[in-house]
Amino acid sequence: MPVKHKDLLERYKLKPWTGILLFGPPGCGKTLLSKAAASEIDASFITVNIDDIKAKYVGEAEKNIANVFESARENKPAIILFDEIDALARARGEADESWARGVLNILLTQLDGWDTMKNDGILVLAATNRPDDIDEALLQRFPLRIYIPLPDFECRKKIFDITLKGAPVANVNLDELAGKTDLYSGRELSQICTDVKNKAVRKTIENKKDVPIAMKHFEDTIAKRKPSISKEEVERFLKLKEKWSNA
Numbered sequence: 001m002p003v004k005h006k007d008l009l010e011r012y013k014l015k016p017w018t019g020i021l022l023f024g025p026p027g028c029g030k031t032l033l034s035k036a037a038a039s040e041i042d043a044s045f046i047t048v049n050i051d052d053i054k055a056k057y058v059g060e061a062e063k064n065i066a067n068v069f070e071s072a073r074e075n076k077p078a079i080i081l082f083d084e085i086d087a088l089a090r091a092r093g094e095a096d097e098s099w100a101r102g103v104l105n106i107l108l109t110q111l112d113g114w115d116t117m118k119n120d121g122i123l124v125l126a127a128t129n130r131p132d133d134i135d136e137a138l139l140q141r142f143p144l145r146i147y148i149p150l151p152d153f154e155c156r157k158k159i160f161d162i163t164l165k166g167a168p169v170a171n172v173n174l175d176e177l178a179g180k181t182d183l184y185s186g187r188e189l190s191q192i193c194t195d196v197k198n199k200a201v202r203k204t205i206e207n208k209k210d211v212p213i214a215m216k217h218f219e220d221t222i223a224k225r226k227p228s229i230s231k232e233e234v235e236r237f238l239k240l241k242e243k244w245s246n247a
Contacts, residue, residue, distance in 0.1 A: 047083055077123075
């Protein structure tokens with residue numbers, strides 16, 4: 001909205017958000033959603049992984065961050081995504097943490113000047129699986145915080161349906177699959193489908209005739225692939241969502 005509907009913000013005397021935080025379990029499409037948002041408003045999309053900007057020489061990492069914002073200004077409208085923004089917090093715990101402090105300071109400086117004309121037409125997003133690790137000062141620069149949840153039953157069913165479309169399938173019950181995969185992320189569901197397809201291909205080669213994908217293939221794969229997140233971790237995300245929505 002700050003990029004596409006600037007006129008509405010001005011009419012209602014609202015300042016644009018300094019940033020939007022996308023938080024939730026890994027593999028749920030935070031990066032994909034960011035790309036889709038950029039496509040929706042026909043904006044340039046710049047993705048930044050905090051670990052990638054770590055530099056060998058003093059001051060170089062800060063220059064890398066400054067260059068990201070300068071590139072966005074030259075290609076407006078633009079969306080900048082800082083992926084795994086919590087890596088800054090982890091980096092500050094390292095023996096040599098000076099680069100992380102420098103990056104955090106320049107990032108805060110850039111975000112503090114977000115209501116100036118030079119940043120008009122730029123939206124900053126940050127994605128994290130570990131919102132508790134984010135520096136409080138940095139967190140305050142992302143007043144809008146959106147929870148990206150694990151896929152629910154219907155979403156899981158749809159993921160299986162789309163992923164299997166066009167492949168040779170025999171008696172695969174999508175409702176049953178969706179019921180067996182609670183707590184699995186979209187990425188993990190896609191990986192399960194890939195494993196199952198590979199099994200069917202290997203069987204086809206061995207038998208020298210087509211072997212369709214069957215429920216047995218899924219049951220064996222799901223039994224070996226457990227979800228990477230627990231119910232307790234999901235509850236932690238939900239508590240944060242409630243806390244921030246009431247703030």
